[in-house]
Amino acid sequence: MTTDTLEKTDFTQLIEDLAKKGRAAQRKLARASDAEKAAGLRAAAKAIRTDSDSILEANAKDMAAGEERGLTGAMLDRLKLDEDRLEAIAGAIENVAGLPDPVGEVIDSRSSPSGFGLERVRIPIGLIGIIYESRPNVTADAAALCLRSGNAALLRGGSEAIHSNRALHAAFAKGLDEAGLPSEAIQLMPTQDREAVGAMLKAAGLIDMIVPRGGKGLVARVQQDARVPVLAHLDGICHTFIHADAKPDMAREIAVNAKMRRTGICGAMETLLIDSHFGEGEKVLAAIADAGCELRGDERAQQLDSRVKPADAEDWDTEYLDAILSVAVVDDIDEAMEHIAAHSSGHTEAIITDNDEAAQRFLAEVDSAIVMHNASTQFADGGEFGLGAEIGIATGRLHARGPVALEGLTTYKWQVKGSGQARP
Known part of the structure; x- marks a missing residue:
């Protein structure tokens, strides 16, 4: 049975399996150096350029299907890839590779009254689920930002861009393999069934954060149904x-x-x-x-x-x-x-x-x-703000706001360095 014909009762297990693979890959990614992660992204960009013909062929299928379905001109513009846009995607990945690695950055440090040292250090969030609609560039942007910040990603793109997303993801994964990084750190959902999205939203403890990118209906559904923290914006009014x-x-x-x-x-x-x-x-x-x-x-x-x-x-x-x-x-x-x-x-x-x-x-x-x-x-764009590619623009008030790039995909932990203190 293929994932496209899964029974509805199997989607919870599907998400669990994908999440476990992603979390295992994220632990391996945590051992990769800054230089190794950057090299993996450059290899992914190179693979996208090498596979440009097959990616554009896949996009042509999506464009033809979109025109047949009566997508608006604005939607078709979001969906369309050409040589210039594909080069921009590869270039954006390389730009992310050149950004400073936020992981391990000491946010602040101080001494406690008891004499031990305290540091707040940036760490990856973990496994991030990205749910998006018609823009195939999100596949590459989200993958690059998650990998650079040490996170694994589970991507679920819209049906409008299914062929484009699969071709971009295949090239990206090939680049990671060639660079010796775990390709399962970036996974693409193997089914377009909406029930799989529902299973993602309920995967608390497996997926650490959900980022929806799309129209008001998608984001509202995610915010209403999610049992996982959501980083989102509704409209761009x-x-x-x-x-x-x-x-x-x-x-x-x-x-x-x-x-x-x-x-x-x-x-x-x-x-x-x-x-x-x-x-x-x-x-x-x-x-x-x-x-x-x-x-x-x-x-x-x-x-x-x-x-x-x-x-x-x-x-x-x-x-x-x-x-x-x-x-x-x-x-x-x-x-x-x-x-x-x-x-x-x-x-x-x-x-x-x-x-x-x-x-x-x-x-x-x-x-x-x-x-x-x-x-x-x-x-209003992460690239224009010097952040590299963005995963979205958050309009909420917590954690991250505005263009969400590398720093917005991290959290922190406290590191305590003592010299034998025992609390009285």
Whole structure:
């Protein structure tokens, strides 16, 4: 019986078997040096380049199936691989290989009143389950980050990218084997059955953390059903606020980029807020509409451009991931921040202004994982932050927040160094 035809009652055992293999591989990985882990990642990148033809052939199957299923243009863009994107994937793996190894870093040290030494030292979390949807690059990104930080990973990609994920994983595993590292440190779920996901979520004691990457439905299900700690974000409802003191050319360029550079990523702007005292809102909206974006706005936004359609209540809480933008005109920075507080998903917000006082207020008072001044929200990315590839952008308040890279995939332990002390 293949794993694709497993009876539902077998999925708990399947996850247990995979988890045991992953945890055993993680213990072997713990003995690998920094240089050995880096060499394994470089070998994986090389294998992806070597196997590029087969990976692109596999991706072509997924693209054809996606078009037949009627996936949106944004979804197809997330799914698509070409030579440039595949080279970017290999390059990202090499970038992670070149990052400092967080494992073993001494976070802080002190002496206790009893005279022994105390150190907090970074260690891997253990076995991390990654559940994701249509982006095949997540297979490589998650694998690289988990391996570099000394973790094992159990990957479960979406059915849209099944052939791409399998081809990327096979190349990655081949590279690890060639480098003498345990390839079972990075495992890909051998079935797409949703019951297997349910078994992952309930595998407390076997899987140490779950990271979901995908749409709101996936993340909500994971957070609702998980018995394992979850590191997640729901939506990327990102706002850009054009303040009254913004430079018009800068405001126009940033707004167009924030929405239209890539509409299908979580850092894409979904709502534009324009200060009523900013004098060139019409030009900004015209530039965005001319770039091919549908605009939905409040009454004052509709007065700025005849192409702005009326927005309904749902628009302000929607992650479009498409060439659609909500627009509201606000009277001042306080009204802008009130709107963000009411509708933001806590991902990324930006203010465009030459007023330093307004910028500092925005940066201090807006409670999102990433807050920007005079920059496009499309920069909300671990690579742009110098973290290498990211495993996701966390919008919660615990453990890790914003782009989650190597440090976010570690925890710590206390090391106590005594000289014979016995507690009275």
